[in-house]
Amino acid sequence: MRTIDDLDVSGKRVFVRADLNVPLDGDRITDDGRIRAALPTIEALRGRGARVIVAAHLGRPKGAPDPRYSLRPVAARLGELLGTEVTFAADTAGESARAVSAGLADGAVALLENVRFEPGETSKDDAERGELADRFAQLADLYVGDAFGAVHRRHASVYDLPGRLPHAVGGLVLTEVEVLKKLTTDPQRPYAVVLGGSKVSDKLGVIDNLLGTADRILIGGGMVFTFLKAQGHEVGTSLLETDQLDTVRGYLERAEREGVEIVLPVDVVAAEKFAADAAHADVGVDAIPADRMGLDIGPRSRALFAEKLADARTVFWNGPMGVFEMEPYAGGTRALAAALIDSDAFTVVGGGDSAAAVRALGFDEAAFGHISTGGGASLEYLEGKDLPGIDALR
Ligand SMILES: Nc1ncnc2c1ncn2[C@@H]1O[C@H](COP(=O)(O)OP(=O)(O)O)[C@@H](O)[C@H]1O
Ligand SMILES: O=C(OP(=O)(O)O)[C@H](O)COP(=O)(O)O
Numbered sequence: 001m002r003t004i005d006d007l008d009v010s011g012k013r014v015f016v017r018a019d020l021n022v023p024l025d026g027d028r029i030t031d032d033g034r035i036r037a038a039l040p041t042i043e044a045l046r047g048r049g050a051r052v053i054v055a056a057h058l059g060r061p062k063g064a065p066d067p068r069y070s071l072r073p074v075a076a077r078l079g080e081l082l083g084t085e086v087t088f089a090a091d092t093a094g095e096s097a098r099a100v101s102a103g104l105a106d107g108a109v110a111l112l113e114n115v116r117f118e119p120g121e122t123s124k125d126d127a128e129r130g131e132l133a134d135r136f137a138q139l140a141d142l143y144v145g146d147a148f149g150a151v152h153r154r155h156a157s158v159y160d161l162p163g164r165l166p167h168a169v170g171g172l173v174l175t176e177v178e179v180l181k182k183l184t185t186d187p188q189r190p191y192a193v194v195l196g197g198s199k200v201s202d203k204l205g206v207i208d209n210l211l212g213t214a215d216r217i218l219i220g221g222g223m224v225f226t227f228l229k230a231q232g233h234e235v236g237t238s239l240l241e242t243d244q245l246d247t248v249r250g251y252l253e254r255a256e257r258e259g260v261e262i263v264l265p266v267d268v269v270a271a272e273k274f275a276a277d278a279a280h281a282d283v284g285v286d287a288i289p290a291d292r293m294g295l296d297i298g299p300r301s302r303a304l305f306a307e308k309l310a311d312a313r314t315v316f317w318n319g320p321m322g323v324f325e326m327e328p329y330a331g332g333t334r335a336l337a338a339a340l341i342d343s344d345a346f347t348v349v350g351g352g353d354s355a356a357a358v359r360a361l362g363f364d365e366a367a368f369g370h371i372s373t374g375g376g377a378s379l380e381y382l383e384g385k386d387l388p389g390i391d392a393l394r
Contacts (some may be wrong), residue, residue, distance in 0.1 A: 001391050002168040004041065007142055009050035011106055015140035015165065016042060017375055017389075018172075019149035020056035020074050020111075023325075023356050027073045030325075031356035034149065034392050035077055037373045041146045041170040042082065042109060043185040053140055054078070055112045055157050056090075057150065065091075075111040086111050092118050093135040101139040112139075115157045122155050133160035146170025148177075149374035151389030152381075160387040169393045172373065177390070179370045180381050183348060188313035189215055192345075193382075194305070194336065195365030196221025197319025197353060200241050202376055207251050209383035211260050216312070218263040219303050220297045220321035220332060227252070227264050228285050236270065238294040263308050267298030267331055269322065276326035289333045294330040296322025302335035311354060312345040316382060317354060318375040324357045334361050351375025 007014075018038040023030045038054070045052050061069040072088055079086035087110040089100040100110045115121045120132030133156045143165040145151070150158050151173065183191075184255060193214040195203060200222050210217055219227055224241035229235050230248040255262045264285070270292035271280035282298040283289070297305070302321075317340060321332030335360055340347045349358055349374035358371065365371055372378050380387060 004044060004144055004168050004170060005143075007166070007168050009045055009048050009142060012050055012141040013028045013104065014045050014050045014052055014138065014142045014144055015099055015136060015161065016045065016052055016054045016144045017147045017150075017161070018042075018054055018056050019147040020078070021056075021058055021149060021352055022074060023326075023353060024058075024073065025370065029073055029077050031359055032077055032081070033355050033359060034352060034373050035074060037172055038078075038146065039081055040148040041144060041172060044171070045144070046082075046107045046109060049106045051106060052103055052109045053104070053112065054109065055115050055136070056147065057116045057121070057287045058114045061114060061116050063116065063122065065113070065117045067092075069114050069116070071085065071111055071114050077350070078111060082109060084109060089113055093132060093139065094341060097139055097202070097239050118156070120156050122153070129156040129160045132156040132213065133164055136161045136291060137164040140165060143167040144170050145389055146387065147280050148173045148372070149377050151374070151387045152244065152377045152385070154388040159350065159392045162392040167393055169390070176372055176374065176378070177381065179348065179372070180378055182346070183314060183316055183382055184384065190347065191310045191314040192216040192309055192312040194220065194315065194317040195216040195223055196321045197351065198222040198239060198377065199319075200226060200239060201374065202242060203319065203379060204241065204244055204247065206379040206383050211251065211254055211258060213382070214260065215324060216261045216263060216308055217255070218308060220336065221319045222266065223319065224265055224297070225294060227262075231264075231368070233285050234288055234290065235294065236288045237289050238288065240284045261308075263305065265301035266304060267295040267300045268294035269298055269331070271295045271329070274323070276328060280328055291321075295326075297332035299331070304334055305336060306339035306342070309339045309343050309345070312343055315340055315345045315347045316378070317347070318351045318379055319355045320353055324361065330361060333357050337361060337363050348372060348378070349379035
């Protein structure tokens with residue numbers, strides 16, 4: 001793969017696909033870790049006289065402009081961190097984007113509006129994605145793929161566009177892959193993987209492959225309830241993927257056959273509704289009330305998880321254990337982060353929200369082996385899957 005050092009970028013318009021999918025509270029960025037992670041590549045290109053056009057997604061809008069998912073606040077923060085103005089294009093690949101691209105000076109930086117405002121970005125139809133990629137290609141002379149957190153997505157700006165322009169891989173993707181490689185080539189054992197978060201249907205599938213490599217799989221966060229239900233427990237109004245129940249039953253059976261330990265919580269914090277001020281209580285997993293939702297793993301589960309991680313030599317963690325953004329449901333995530341730090345294992349934390357949680361809860365990032373910007377992307381890499389956003393750069 002060519003790196004940015006192999007490209008002659010001076011005076012050229014360089015399309016940089018970055019992952020700037022940061023958590024927001026209204027239009028306030030609550031954690032700018034992914035913007036910071038994108039800086040080195042952008043700075044290196046600027047420093048060599050490139051005209052840098054950054055493109056990214058934010059959240060999951062439905063293929064049309066939606067002000068809640070505008071990247072405008074991200075442009076402002078990117079400008080502050082770079083110490084230069086970042087021109088914001090009010091559309092993704094339309095008139096505004098073309099005008100911004102044409103007016104960019106050497107060393108200047110622009111950010112396009114959310115690529116997912118275009119239906120072609122995430123389309124399953126090759127022609128529809130191709131049409132958008134053609135429009136992106138008109139904006140630039142060169143392409144740099146640096147959106148590690150999105151390399152598992154076969155999307156127009158990640159997968160189709162690099163085929164249309166001379167391209168290179170960005171430094172963030174290279175660094176991430178280098179660290180994750182250590183987990184795939186003979187990890188020190190016991191090797192534990194901790195899965196949580198809310199992208200349940202996205203991430204359940206990884207368990208299939210992890211059953212072949214990990215010694216222990218600990219399940220927390222919104223993942224828990226599909227497992228508990230599969231075991232016959234009632235889960236009230238908790239996050240549940242009903243159509244995945246058979247799959248999960250299959251994982252539980254296979255784990256038992258193959259001697260892989262799947263560790264599930266024994267208690268959860270069950271709340272009346274999805275709110276910080278809701279009535280809530282710790283309950284055993286066999287006693288979740290019908291009108292309550294599990295928003296965190298409970299104290300007994302935190303102790304159990306810490307015990308299961310104490311002797312691990314390698315740990316990969318993706319997905320918060322609970323709704324850490326609300327203090328009453330942050331205890332599980334806090335306890336898990338502390339358990340990782342206490343263990344002697346090589347620890348990798350992956351995912352936009354998981355990394356943000358570690359920082360928001362006051363942990364020292366240096367206490368972990370590596371904090372990755374990608375959750376789903378890291379998991380798919382660990383599974384040994386082909387990653388469209390990396391394959392397209394070869
Ligand atoms: N029990 C739960 N119910 C609903 N949402 C949850 C639960 N536990 C965690 N979450 C949510 O999961 C989100 C993060 O999930 P995800 O995007 O999969 O993680 P990451 O970004 O680290 O890959 C957080 O916003 C958190 O509030
Ligand atoms: O936040 C992201 O992934 P993650 O939550 O798995 O870390 C990436 O920006 C990808 O976003 P997507 O899962 O909506 O494609």
